[in-house]
Amino acid sequence: MQLVLLRDRIHPARQVDACEAAARAVVFLLDDPRTQPGGPWHDAVQQWSDKRIRKIVRRASGKRWDDVQALDGVTVSQDPPADAAPRTGPAMVRAFVPAPVRPQPKPIDKLQVSGTNLPTDGLSATSDAVVTIEVNPRIEMTTGKACAQCGHAAQLAHEAMTTGNDDDRRALEEWRRDGFRVRVVTPTLEHWDADGARVRVIDAGFTEFDGPTATTRAQW
Template identity: 85%
Template sequence: MQLVLLRDKRHPARQVDACEAAARAVVFLLDDPRTQPGGPWHDAVRQWSDKRIRKIVRRASGKRWDDVQALEGVTVSQDPPADGPVETSPARVRAFVPAPVRPQPKQIDKLQVAGTNLPADGVSATTNGVVTIEINPRIEMTTGKACAQCGHAAQLAYEAMSSGNDEDRHALDRWRRDEFRVHVVTPTVEHWDADVARVRVVDAGFTEFDGPTATTRARW
């Protein structure tokens, strides 16, 4: 799955908002009617979900951001705190229907992957969210990598809720009505070590890490 992050060079979004937008975009795509059986996206999403759920985050600005809106996918915007700096822009991420890594549409293929970073200013503005995503406090990731890992955690939470017990399915209904908002936090090491979570993401270590690394987890 390709995800494209809008980068506003003059008024960049915050990293935490971008992570939340990426997580929501992934789940909105998975929950979209076009992804359900009989929908035009169903087979592509099903084939991808049955294998390694790889996500690649790219960045775009200006016309290049406008160009990718024509491709099949879902765009989500995540606002910064209302009392935050006026120069901070909302985070916007578009998730695209999964496809092979090569070839990609030219609108996506020309976009850069490596080195995507946004300001790590402040904490999440999301309150009373159904799902909380925690980032491993012992590691460092670029914004692009963090967005992908939060997207993984949100996907695993969605799938666990969908196949879980009545309580889980009720939580999924609440999450859907709440437009899949998530609360992304970086907990203390002590909290992380307590391992309070429902689903966990272990990155395979192909990029940014030397080997399998616990990156994010989710609870609800």
């Protein structure tokens, strides 16, 4: 699954807002009617979900951002909090229907993958979210990597709720009504080590990490 993050050099978004927008975009795509059985996206999403749920985050600005909106996918925009630093802009992420890594449509293929970083100042402004995503406090990630890992956690939460018990399914309905908002936090070491999450993401270590690494987890 390709994710494209809007990069505005004049009004950059905060990293935490981008991570939350990425998580929401992934779940919106998975929950979309076009992804359900009989829908035009179903087979592509199903084939991808049955294998390794790889996500690649790219960045775009200006016309290149406008160009990718024509490709099949879902865009989520998340405004910064009122007390954000001056000139902080909204976070915008588009998730695309999964496809082989090569070839990619030209509007996506020309976009930069590595080295995407946004300002890390400020905590999540989201409150009362159904799902909380926790980021491993012992590691560092680029914004692009963090967005992908938060997307993984949100996807696993959605899958667990879909196939879970009655309480899980009720939580999914509440999450859906709430626009799939998530709260992304970096917990204390003590909280992380207590490990009370419902789903966990272990990155394979192909990029940024030397081997399998626990990156994010989700609870609801």
